[in-house]
Amino acid sequence: MDHIENDDKYQxxxxxxxxxxxxxxxxYLKKNLRAKKSLYSANEYVEGILKGDITMLSxxxxxxxxxLPEHYSLAQEVIEKVLPYSGNSVRIGIxxxxxxxxSTSIDSFGMHLMKQNKKLAVLAIDPSSERSKGSxxxxxxxxxxxxxxxxxxxxxxxSAGSLGGVARKTRETIVLCEAAGFDTVFxxxxxVGQSETAVHSMVDFFLLIQLSGTGDELxxxxxxxxxxxxxxxxxxxxxSNIDKxxxxxxxxxxxxxxxxxTESGWVPKVKTYSGYFDLGIKEIFDMIDEYFSFVKETGFFxxxxxxxxxxxxxxxxxxxxxxxxxxxxxxxxxxxxxxRLVLDSKLSSFVAAKEVLKVYYNK
Amino acid sequence: MDHIENDDKYQxxxxxxxxxxxxxxxxYLKKNLRAKKSLYSANEYVEGILKGDITMLSxxxxxxxxxLPEHYSLAQEVIEKVLPYSGNSVRIGIxxxxxxxxSTSIDSFGMHLMKQNKKLAVLAIDPSSERSKGSxxxxxxxxxxxxxxxxxxxxxxxSAGSLGGVARKTRETIVLCEAAGFDTVFxxxxxVGQSETAVHSMVDFFLLIQLSGTGDELxxxxxxxxxxxxxxxxxxxxxSNIDKxxxxxxxxxxxxxxxxxTESGWVPKVKTYSGYFDLGIKEIFDMIDEYFSFVKETGFFxxxxxxxxxxxxxxxxxxxxxxxxxxxxxxxxxxxxxxRLVLDSKLSSFVAAKEVLKVYYNK
Numbered sequence: 161m162d163h164i165e166n167d168d169k170y171q172x173x174x175x176x177x178x179x180x181x182x183x184x185x186x187x188y189l190k191k192n193l194r195a196k197k198s199l200y201s202a203n204e205y206v207e208g209i210l211k212g213d214i215t216m217l218s219x220x221x222x223x224x225x226x227x228l229p230e231h232y233s234l235a236q237e238v239i240e241k242v243l244p245y246s247g248n249s250v251r252i253g254i255x256x257x258x259x260x261x262x263s264t265s266i267d268s269f270g271m272h273l274m275k276q277n278k279k280l281a282v283l284a285i286d287p288s289s290e291r292s293k294g295s296x297x298x299x300x301x302x303x304x305x306x307x308x309x310x311x312x313x314x315x316x317x318x319s320a321g322s323l324g325g326v327a328r329k330t331r332e333t334i335v336l337c338e339a340a341g342f343d344t345v346f347x348x349x350x351x352v353g354q355s356e357t358a359v360h361s362m363v364d365f366f367l368l369i370q371l372s373g374t375g376d377e378l379x380x381x382x383x384x385x386x387x388x389x390x391x392x393x394x395x396x397x398x399x400s401n402i403d404k405x406x407x408x409x410x411x412x413x414x415x416x417x418x419x420x421x422t423e424s425g426w427v428p429k430v431k432t433y434s435g436y437f438d439l440g441i442k443e444i445f446d447m448i449d450e451y452f453s454f455v456k457e458t459g460f461f462x463x464x465x466x467x468x469x470x471x472x473x474x475x476x477x478x479x480x481x482x483x484x485x486x487x488x489x490x491x492x493x494x495x496x497x498x499x500r501l502v503l504d505s506k507l508s509s510f511v512a513a514k515e516v517l518k519v520y521y522n523k
Numbered sequence: 524m525d526h527i528e529n530d531d532k533y534q535x536x537x538x539x540x541x542x543x544x545x546x547x548x549x550x551y552l553k554k555n556l557r558a559k560k561s562l563y564s565a566n567e568y569v570e571g572i573l574k575g576d577i578t579m580l581s582x583x584x585x586x587x588x589x590x591l592p593e594h595y596s597l598a599q600e601v602i603e604k605v606l607p608y609s610g611n612s613v614r615i616g617i618x619x620x621x622x623x624x625x626s627t628s629i630d631s632f633g634m635h636l637m638k639q640n641k642k643l644a645v646l647a648i649d650p651s652s653e654r655s656k657g658s659x660x661x662x663x664x665x666x667x668x669x670x671x672x673x674x675x676x677x678x679x680x681x682s683a684g685s686l687g688g689v690a691r692k693t694r695e696t697i698v699l700c701e702a703a704g705f706d707t708v709f710x711x712x713x714x715v716g717q718s719e720t721a722v723h724s725m726v727d728f729f730l731l732i733q734l735s736g737t738g739d740e741l742x743x744x745x746x747x748x749x750x751x752x753x754x755x756x757x758x759x760x761x762x763s764n765i766d767k768x769x770x771x772x773x774x775x776x777x778x779x780x781x782x783x784x785t786e787s788g789w790v791p792k793v794k795t796y797s798g799y800f801d802l803g804i805k806e807i808f809d810m811i812d813e814y815f816s817f818v819k820e821t822g823f824f825x826x827x828x829x830x831x832x833x834x835x836x837x838x839x840x841x842x843x844x845x846x847x848x849x850x851x852x853x854x855x856x857x858x859x860x861x862x863r864l865v866l867d868s869k870l871s872s873f874v875a876a877k878e879v880l881k882v883y884y885n886k
Binding site: 507 | 841
């Protein structure tokens with residue numbers, strides 16, 4: 161039985177130093193304490209997860225995130241075994257630029273779910289390079305109320321690896337969380353990178369948080385994200401800002417009207433709310449409920465889930481065969497040389513590619 | 524010297540039976556006649572292309588499209604040799620759903636360029652499966668005026684292969700056309716498939732043709748395309764339809780206003796025109812000229828071209844390593860089995876992927 165080595169990386173984070181209180185009921189902290197001990201067998205993890213044991217869940221997620229091959233294998237074994245018990249959650253992707261109030265909103269959304277006795281897992285898929293731009297980890301201390309709920313499991317994005325790798329880990333974590341009885345999963349991204357496509361491919365509903373106004377607030381949102389949204393919610397609709405928020409909502413509605421219909425046939429909706437003052441939250445979840453009724457009736461829900469599973473199988477394969485190529489030392493060096501020639505218009509893109517491929521396959 | 528075998532596939536097309544007249548000056552027909560003869564050496568092709576010989580250009584493009592390895596090698600040699608003479612064109616991507624009037628518009632745009640003594644190449648990148656939905660080949664007869672211009676080279680999309688392969692061939696064809704002295708290149712897609720990203724990665728300016736009205740006309744446009752556009756042009760702004768077109772233009776302007784800024788810093792513009800009546804065409808090209816002045820001044824033009832070359836190098840590599848994997852017979856069969864298990868939730872996406880990869884790399 162091994163000590164989980166890479167768990168140490170979580171020790172110094174603000175999440176452990178923040179306003180979270182009392183620390184003993186913070187599931188995240190509990191994980192850290194527990195993880196100091198040793199590994200269990202796959203069956204022990206499975207049993208623990210199915211009983212809803214947060215410590216076991218946390219440690220299994222740490223295994224998923226581990227770079228050690230033996231951890232990876234153990235994690236895969238656990239995932240396979242709990243797979244039949246997964247799938248029973250409402251998976252919601254939440255995105256929005258830094259400053260849109262994502263953490264406050266998630267806190268507010270989560271507290272709404274707590275009143276309905278839901279169990280909520282909050283995950284993120286932004287790799288480390290993007291994390292400082294406003295992802296969940298830095299903002300953890302802003303989710304003050306959720307942090308002390310025992311029915312909430314908050315897990316920051318794994319810091320290591322490519323977006324593809326991080327996304328895969330997040331998707332595996334969803335499986336474990338569902339098996340542990342979490343009936344609602346939030347997957348958060350910062351809305352400025354490439355992560356949204358990955359999130360879109362693992363959630364049922366994609367929620368975009370916006371601010372009122374049509375100027376600077378939109379600067380950070382990557383092109384194309386708006387068209388992915390099943391719902392757009394305008395935050396900070398409170399006090400003197402209500403009119404502005406409603407105007408923004410009207411503008412977004414007009415814009416959505418110009419978009420082609422979604423694959424599901426669902427017409428994306430626009431709502432206003434205030435995460436800080438807990439206003440309009442019920443209406444957001446009514447919209448989400450309405451969406452789920454709609455897609456379950458049309459069969460799109462099941463169809464999309466199946467497509468996503470298939471997507472991830474091929475996505476994983478593509479990631480691995482690319483990795484096998486691009487991580488090869490000889491290839492790496494050759495690519496650098498050829499890229500230079502291509503940028504200088506001394507070699508065509510296609511001949512450059514051909515020459516590198518020849519070296520790879522002749523080895 | 525080989526006979527170009529796959530050239531026969533073009534024989535039965537409507538393009539040769541249509542209203543095109545007189546047939547002898549149709550460069551496309553000339554190509555077919557010429558291609559019946561034998562292959563030249565790479566140097567002969569290069570010389571011919573650099574002299575602007577359309578027959579030689581056509582035949583070299585046919586080599587690019589050929590599936591025979593010796594044709595492919597010869598084509599690559601030609602491309603390498605003319606590469607230093609390429610790059611001097613204005614590359615414009617044109618997309619729009621069937622019914623938007625793409626062919627009539629391209630005819631009208633092209634005639635505008637003819638008046639300025641330009642040389643125009645019209646290419647397409649929709650693989651065959653999408654072609655019947657309204658791509659250039661079926662519509663060739665609607666480009667009545669362009670078809671008889673000697674300064675116009677029209678080439679339908681190659682019919683064989685994956686989108687990646689077709690896109691690569693189109694990009695290689697751009698190189699040859701530029702070396703042959705074509706100063707403007709249109710690359711057309713139907714706007715309903717995956718092709719737009721590929722076009723976007725090979726053109727300087729992306730033009731979206733729309734119709735007035737906000738209803739059914741938009742049904743076919745794939746989500747995300749609108750956000751790629753550097754210019755949106757509303758067709759059929761003529762007669763009693765002018766007000767409607769102008770209203771549509773205003774709506775699109777509002778919608779664009781909500782989008783985040785483009786990478787280039789250019790603010791996409793919306794124009795109305797009539798392809799059928801040649802109205803507003805100058806204004807469209809004024810907009811395109813303005814774009815080019817802008818991006819050449821900011822340096823974005825050169826930057827984007829370099830990024831595109833780099834993109835195509837890596838795109839080609841990815842395509843080939845995927846092909847090597849997915850075209851493997853043993854892998855194909857295995858994938859089918861595993862996919863079934865994944866769709867039935869009997870195997871996780873990740874374990875399925877892992878098992879197939881294991882077979883591939885252990886061989």
